[in-house]
Amino acid sequence: MNLVGGVVIFLISWWICLFVVLPIGVRGQFEENEIEDGTEEGAPVSHMLPKKMVWATIGAIGCTVIAGLIVIPLLQYYGA
Numbered sequence: 605m606n607l608v609g610g611v612v613i614f615l616i617s618w619w620i621c622l623f624v625v626l627p628i629g630v631r632g633q634f635e636e637n638e639i640e641d642g643t644e645e646g647a648p649v650s651h652m653l654p655k656k657m658v659w660a661t662i663g664a665i666g667c668t669v670i671a672g673l674i675v676i677p678l679l680q681y682y683g684a
Contacts, residue, residue: 605676614668621663625656 605613629652634645 605672609676610668610672613671614664617667617671618660618664621667622656622660624663625659628656 630648631650632646633639633643633649636649638649639645
């Protein structure tokens with residue numbers, strides 16, 4: 605896997621991991637009884653986005669390593 609391929613795999617993995625971790629731990633305002641005026645009651649109280657971005661980065665690094673060490677060599681071995 606060359607550098608460009610690795611970056612592409614990392615970016616795609618990062619977005620997929622981000623979409624996986626986005627709903628984790630989100631509590632709506634109606635669940636906390638802290639509804640602010642002018643907002644939807646289903647809006648999150650705290651989105652925790654920086655924390656989720658870190659988890660997405662860790663997951664993307666893991667996916668990129670797995671792709672580089674296992675998937676790409678298998679594809680090259682079987683001629684795909």
